[in-house]
Amino acid sequence: MRFCEKLARLRKEANLSQEGLAEKIGVSRQSVAKWESGESFPEVEKLILLSRHFATSIDSLLKDDESCSSGTFKRAQGTENDLVAFLIRAKKSTYAGHGAETEPSRLNSHDLEYREGDLYYYDTYLGGERFAGEEALWEGETPVWSMNYVGRVIGEGFSGDFLKEALALVPADMPFRGPPMHSNGRYGYHCMVSGDFNWYSGREEIFLDSRLIYECLFHGGAVR
Numbered sequence: 001m002r003f004c005e006k007l008a009r010l011r012k013e014a015n016l017s018q019e020g021l022a023e024k025i026g027v028s029r030q031s032v033a034k035w036e037s038g039e040s041f042p043e044v045e046k047l048i049l050l051s052r053h054f055a056t057s058i059d060s061l062l063k064d065d066e067s068c069s070s071g072t073f074k075r076a077q078g079t080e081n082d083l084v085a086f087l088i089r090a091k092k093s094t095y096a097g098h099g100a101e102t103e104p105s106r107l108n109s110h111d112l113e114y115r116e117g118d119l120y121y122y123d124t125y126l127g128g129e130r131f132a133g134e135e136a137l138w139e140g141e142t143p144v145w146s147m148n149y150v151g152r153v154i155g156e157g158f159s160g161d162f163l164k165e166a167l168a169l170v171p172a173d174m175p176f177r178g179p180p181m182h183s184n185g186r187y188g189y190h191c192m193v194s195g196d197f198n199w200y201s202g203r204e205e206i207f208l209d210s211r212l213i214y215e216c217l218f219h220g221g222a223v224r
Helices: 003-013 018-025 029-037 044-053 058-062 080-093 160-167
Strands: 110-116 119-127 130-139 142-153 181-184 187-196 199-208 211-222
Touching: 003 029, 003 058, 018 029, 018 044, 044 058, 044 181, 058 187, 080 110, 080 119, 080 130, 080 142, 160 181, 160 187, 160 199
Parallel strands: none
Antiparallel strands: 110 119, 119 130, 130 142, 142 211, 181 187, 187 199, 199 211
């Protein structure tokens, strides 16, 4: 469930109109309407007020109720923690870390790879402002994990450097894209995930001055 949907549900469960919630948070009704439609996102201080009003954490507002921590993924060798740690290092060494691309595997594709011993990571995508791609992990010759993603820039002012900055902060308990929330100046990043390492889906967004300018959907899990 996206933040906008969760906010609308919490407001209705509290028997509040958009005007009523706006008055309690100190914003206009139009602001609440834009939050609930996904057109814009509240600033950090407003998120804090929302979490206090609804007696829930900011993390709960931004993420689905399902746990995003390590699940029951089993491998013949090593542990899941080893694989997650490798995945994070690989992400930080490739796209998020401004890593160099390898030879294209398809016409006009962008490809990045990272290897440590028998662990191998590959990221390949097509497009630019509108893109689609896949990340995958192998142990030896065996594929063990994969993620597909599709995204687009939908507003002016997008910064690829800010996106990479957020992706470089990938958390160990949610090793898919970036952290639940990150900001730098006028830019805000939000990532919401449902599921765990075995089977999950999520959405990341970037806002400029509370205006949505980028979105990406992703899903994946363990393979065997």
